Amino acid sequence: MYEFLRDLDRRVIFSLMALAVAVPILLQFTPPEKATPIVRDAFETIEALDEGDRVYMAFDFDPASAGELQPMATAFVRHACEKKLKIYFTALWPVGPQFIKNAERDVISRDFPDMVYGEDFVDLGFKTGNEGVIKLVSNDLRTQYPQDARGTPIDDIPMMESVASIRDFDVIMNVSAGYPGTKEWVQYAVASAPDDVKLVAGCTGVQAPLLYPYYPQQLSGLLAAIKGAAEYESLLLGKYGRENEPGIYQEGLRRMAPQLSGHILMVGLIFVGNLVYFMARKRGEA
Amino acid sequence: MLKRTIPMLLAMAAGIVMILAYFFPWLTPLQDQTTVWFNILAAVAFILGGGNLLKVHLKKVSDRREGWAYSMITLAAFVGVLVIGLFKLGVNPLDDFPAQRMAGDFRAEGSGFWYVYEYVFAPLTATIFSMLAFYVASAAFRAFRAKNFEAILLLSTAFVILLGRTAAGVFLTDFLPEEGMLANFRLENLTVWIMNNPVTAGNRAIMIGIALGTASVSLKILLGVDRSYLGGGD
Numbered sequence: 001m002y003e004f005l006r007d008l009d010r011r012v013i014f015s016l017m018a019l020a021v022a023v024p025i026l027l028q029f030t031p032p033e034k035a036t037p038i039v040r041d042a043f044e045t046i047e048a049l050d051e052g053d054r055v056y057m058a059f060d061f062d063p064a065s066a067g068e069l070q071p072m073a074t075a076f077v078r079h080a081c082e083k084k085l086k087i088y089f090t091a092l093w094p095v096g097p098q099f100i101k102n103a104e105r106d107v108i109s110r111d112f113p114d115m116v117y118g119e120d121f122v123d124l125g126f127k128t129g130n131e132g133v134i135k136l137v138s139n140d141l142r143t144q145y146p147q148d149a150r151g152t153p154i155d156d157i158p159m160m161e162s163v164a165s166i167r168d169f170d171v172i173m174n175v176s177a178g179y180p181g182t183k184e185w186v187q188y189a190v191a192s193a194p195d196d197v198k199l200v201a202g203c204t205g206v207q208a209p210l211l212y213p214y215y216p217q218q219l220s221g222l223l224a225a226i227k228g229a230a231e232y233e234s235l236l237l238g239k240y241g242r243e244n245e246p247g248i249y250q251e252g253l254r255r256m257a258p259q260l261s262g263h264i265l266m267v268g269l270i271f272v273g274n275l276v277y278f279m280a281r282k283r284g285e286a
Numbered sequence: 287m288l289k290r291t292i293p294m295l296l297a298m299a300a301g302i303v304m305i306l307a308y309f310f311p312w313l314t315p316l317q318d319q320t321t322v323w324f325n326i327l328a329a330v331a332f333i334l335g336g337g338n339l340l341k342v343h344l345k346k347v348s349d350r351r352e353g354w355a356y357s358m359i360t361l362a363a364f365v366g367v368l369v370i371g372l373f374k375l376g377v378n379p380l381d382d383f384p385a386q387r388m389a390g391d392f393r394a395e396g397s398g399f400w401y402v403y404e405y406v407f408a409p410l411t412a413t414i415f416s417m418l419a420f421y422v423a424s425a426a427f428r429a430f431r432a433k434n435f436e437a438i439l440l441l442s443t444a445f446v447i448l449l450g451r452t453a454a455g456v457f458l459t460d461f462l463p464e465e466g467m468l469a470n471f472r473l474e475n476l477t478v479w480i481m482n483n484p485v486t487a488g489n490r491a492i493m494i495g496i497a498l499g500t501a502s503v504s505l506k507i508l509l510g511v512d513r514s515y516l517g518g519g520d
Contacts, residue, residue: 017423031453063408064415129325212486260452269427
């Protein structure tokens with residue numbers, strides 16, 4: 001047994017991981033989720049807004065991290081639509097605009113067809129410049145975005161009326177996979193007007209420890225990794241329903257099952273690996 | 287002069303304006319203007335980056351250096367996507383301008399760029415990222431050893447976080463009450479405590495260190511002491 005575990009082929013581990021991820025997906029098992037305070041705070045920040053309030057929705061991620069971040073992006077957009085908020089989409093990552101298009105197609109057009117482009121939501125598109133863009137929109141958004149992603153001058157867009165800077169938004173909702181992302185939004189947008197700018201964010205698991213120091217002062221709430229998305233979805237389902245409608249609104253919850261079995265496998269592997277290590281030490285092999 | 291002194295003076299002037307504007311609000315328009323220039327330069331950097339990519343990989347192909355075939359693939363992908371995007375191949379014209387194909391959105395559903403993104407780029411990047419799970423599992427088995435006290439601390443924290451971030455944490459410590467002192471030992475609460483206290487404290491210390499280091503390097507650049515960003519090995 002010892003020799004078998006010591007010489008365990010990595011392909012066996014890969015196969016175990018594949019099974020750990022695939023089986024819960026195939027069985028469609030969804031473990032229950034209870035929102036942690038940091039996610040609840042993000043939810044309550046949006047809940048506290050009134051119909052017609054403005055949210056600045058920054059999608060700063062790419063397909064590599066979409067597995068973790070797409071569910072929270074969808075949940076953010078759905079929440080804003082349910083609350084009848086005015087949504088201003090932007091992206092600091094070159095592939096971010098595709099996620100804006102997905103949100104328009106999968107959430108707004110499908111479930112909120114009454115929302116009108118230019119009146120209820122607008123796509124300001126991608127801008128290069130990283131934190132430079134954030135710095136500029138903090139003071140003068142109209143210089144940075146003279147037109148929307150469709151080429152319409154912002155003066156011709158009804159919902160852009162009386163929007164001058166980031167201070168005119170009630171909340172910034174950022175979904176971030178790294179640089180530029182939530183950290184830069186904190187450092188350049190929130191720091192420019194701490195009393196006027198509120199930020200809630202969703203981020204990848206590896207980013208979360210770097211962002212915790214900003215909560216709750218600079219970050220009103222944070223969704224960390226797929227668990228954060230699942231918790232937010234559970235709050236949304238509790239408040240606005242659709243729990244009997246599997247699909248994009250329960251993607252985070254659905255992905256918690258493979259995460260559960262994957263994590264248990266990891267713990268098991270670490271345990272067995274250490275067992276092998278101590279046995280080797282006892283035999284004088286380590 | 288043109289290569290070093292003027293760029294250095296420009297960098298110093300821009301940096302000083304950005305700092306002073308924090309203290310003198312009447313400088314904010316100048317600060318915004320500097321940021322606009324920065325953003326324009328960042329856009330130009332995309333072109334420079336593309337040119338550099340072409341130069342490096344064309345050289346590798348022409349020298350037939352090891353792995354030149356990968357460079358060919360990189361070049362083909364780069365040029366292919368560039369042509370599809372720039373010439374808006376497959377783009378549907380807007381309803382308002384049916385005769386003007388180039389007026390259509392190159393990212394719109396059904397366009398060539400959309401197909402490349404949706405069926406090549408997104409699956410490839412997602413696949414590479416998801417492979418991480420397999421390598422992390424293998425590494426966990428082979429390298430995560432309780433060799434000393436620090437490693438045991440790290441392992442214990444990893445166990446708590448790994449289990450506490452899933453329903454397993456709730457299930458394993460469900461016998462503990464939800465209220466009172468013992469509730470703190472429930473895995474899901476321990477996870478939150480670890481993230482809110484030791485992790486946050488450690489990260490704050492690192493962030494403060496980084497901030498001090500950044501301020502020091504920025505001052506050196508502003509004062510012209512550090513000129514390494516100009517190139518040339520100074």
